[in-house]
Amino acid sequence: EAGVTxxxxxxxxxxxxxxxxxxxxxxxxxxxxxxxRVMGKEIKFLLHFVKESKQDESGMPxxxxxxxxxxxxxxxxxxxxxxxxxxxxxxxxxxxxxETSEYSDTQYFGPGTRLTVL
Amino acid sequence: AQSVTQxxxxxxxxxxxxxxxxxxxxxxxxPYLFWYVQSPGQGLQLLLKYFSGDTxxxxxxxxxxxxxxxxxxxxxxxxxxxxxxxxxxxxAVGARGAAGNKLTFGGGTxxxxxx
Numbered sequence: 001e002a003g004v005t006x007x008x009x010x011x012x013x014x015x016x017x018x019x020x021x022x023x024x025x026x027x028x029x030x031x032x033x034x035x036x037r038v039m040g041k042e043i044k045f046l047l048h049f050v051k052e053s054k055q056d057e058s059g060m061p062x063x064x065x066x067x068x069x070x071x072x073x074x075x076x077x078x079x080x081x082x083x084x085x086x087x088x089x090x091x092x093x094x095x096x097x098x099e100t101s102e103y104s105d106t107q108y109f110g111p112g113t114r115l116t117v118l
Numbered sequence: 119a120q121s122v123t124q125x126x127x128x129x130x131x132x133x134x135x136x137x138x139x140x141x142x143x144x145x146x147x148x149p150y151l152f153w154y155v156q157s158p159g160q161g162l163q164l165l166l167k168y169f170s171g172d173t174x175x176x177x178x179x180x181x182x183x184x185x186x187x188x189x190x191x192x193x194x195x196x197x198x199x200x201x202x203x204x205x206x207x208x209x210a211v212g213a214r215g216a217a218g219n220k221l222t223f224g225g226g227t228x229x230x231x232x233x
Contacts (some may be wrong), residue, residue, distance in 0.1 A: 042225050042226070043221075107221065
C-alpha cells in the first residue's frame, strides 16, 4: 500500500510569488491534515479535512493560505503571495475515520515539502 | 490548551547504550500520546501510541514508552541504541474528539549516535 505522498519535495520561490503544494493521502483515508514546521520551531497544525470538507482550519496563519480537497481525494495548499516567514517544511498526514469517539485516529505522515522563500 | 515539552534539544549516545527521551505534556484530561521519528530525508514515522490501558507501550524498532499521569510524562526508551536510530524524535498529544484530532507536537529531540 502506498503511503502519503507530497509534491514537490522542495520548492524555492521568491517573495511575492505563488506556490502550490500537493498531498495525496493513503487510499481510503477520509481525514487529511496539513502541518508546518518553521525552522527551529515546533510542528504546528494548519488544518483538517474530512473528505472534501474543512473540519478545522484554526491553524491557518492568514488568508494568504488556501487549502482545497476536491472530491475528497488529494489536497492542495496554495500560498499566495509567499512571504519570507512562510519558509519551512509542510507536512501532510492522513488517517481513517475513527470507529468511535473514544479512540484517536492514527495519522500517517508524508515526507514533507521544504519551501524556501527568498 | 494542550502543549508538549521536550526538554532536550540534542542528545548524543554511544551505540549500544540505552536511550531515554523526555516528554511532558499539558492537557485537561487523559490525552492520546504519540512518538514519531523523522530520519534524514524521510517523513514522520509513528513509533508508538498510547490511548488507554497498560501504561507501558511497546512500539516498533525496539522502542517503548511509559505514560505517567502523576508526572504528565510520556518518556521514550530504548535499551540498546543502533546507529540507525540517529534521527529526530517528536512527542505529540492529540485531543479526544469527534471525527479526528489535531496533534500538538513538542519541539523535537535530535539524537546523535556515536560509534
